[in-house]
Amino acid sequence: DTAVSQTPKYLVTQMGNDKSIKCEQNLGHDTMYWYKQDSKKFLKIMFSYNNKELIINETVPNRFSPKSPDKAHLNLHINSLELGDSAVYFCASSQMEGNSPLHFGNGTRLTVT
């Protein structure tokens, strides 16, 4: 029973396509995140939702649209994919009250050709 699970694990697609990544957590956390990790392993925050409400929206192209149907789920939809979108995308969760650390999923490796 994986704590933070995201699908798919691998995603290979062509430029211009639209794709979605799904994430679910069963830790009972109230906050979920999307991070992008580049080839040098640097983790960059993209979005954060607390109880379904967007609380962090970093400088991300508006082709990226997160959606949180409930506090256990956070999806990421990407329109008109570009070559530069190729990266590993990590979902994570934490409990904002209670000083909890982040718990990560195993990532979605997106390759845009």
Add this chain to the structure above:
Amino acid sequence: QKEVEQDPGPLSVPEGAIVSLNCTYSNSAFQYFMWYRQYSRKGPELLMYTYSSGNKEDGRFTAQVDKSSKYISLFIRDSQPSDSATYLCAMIRPYNFNKFYFGSGTKLNVKP
């Protein structure tokens, strides 16, 4: 200047060595400190979580925080080939618990 600095390595050590991994930071408001281990093609996995200054030990791992020097360390005793991974430090400020600041990670290779 980045808020959190971490030497990317790679750091290569023989099996059984003591490993020291370090991060420096610029913001004295950071109070909560984490170390994550990331294996290839996996997500970061929480190893240690500490508050403020001092040491915390868990098995072969010791996390150390020196707030006066704005410096945190992770020590690995009796290192094993299975410890080969990228190690990321992270930290947060009080009352801002959703904003995590990460180092860029240090790649560790433990040779048998």
